[in-house]
Amino acid sequence: MNQFMIMLSAIVLAAGLSKRMGTANKLLLKYKNRTVVEIVVENVIASGIEEVIVVTGHEPELIQNVLSNLPVKTVYNPFYEKGMTTSIQTGIPLSQGNGYMICLSDMVLLASEDYAALKASFEQQVQVDKKCICIPVFNGQKGNPVIFSSFYRELILQSEYMEGCKNIIADYKENVHLVQMNTSNILTDIDYPEDYNKLSQLTDSQ
Secondary structure: OOOOOOOEEEEEEEOOOOHHHOOOOHHHOEEOOEEHHHHHHHHHHHOOOOEEEEEEOOOHHHHHHHOOOOOOEEEEOOOHHHOHHHHHHHHHHHOOOOEEEEEEOOOOOOOHHHHHHHHHHHHHHOOOOOOOEEEEEEOOEEOOOEEEEHHHHHHHHHOOOOOOOHHHHHHOHHHEEEEEOOOHHHHOOOOOHHHHHHHHHHHHHO
């Protein structure tokens, strides 16, 4: 098969209400002297992904302010309270990519190398399967971020399932490509105060 130019877009979902965190917006909490969302977006950029789109919703001005010096596109999702899918659907129309890496904005342990490894795997797999969906795996557990080829653009935009793209993954199992990862970073996010406290303790001990 002839090689074709591949451009990957990262859709960083930064719109959520952080309800499980209590009163704090988890994306604005400090980790290693920077906000959670800054670290995630900076690592996505450092991985070499060509286009980074950040979707805001809850407290959009505060999120935009901390990202103002970074080379990203930001877009506001007015329907963010309806569910994660609305943020994906807000970001994808801005994308110029052959694929969409759906990034969660609270996964501070994911390094640029992790994103780069997934990017490389997608670029290889999409050459042989234009419908590929790349999912990272560590010790048999599937994690995030997941990459969808642009074949799924309209399916995602028309989806009425509000909890992400699990329904599409279920319908296209034969196109799922599992990417074996070297660390558990793909499994670790921040949902509850105890999650943040564990990360803070880990930082303090380093």
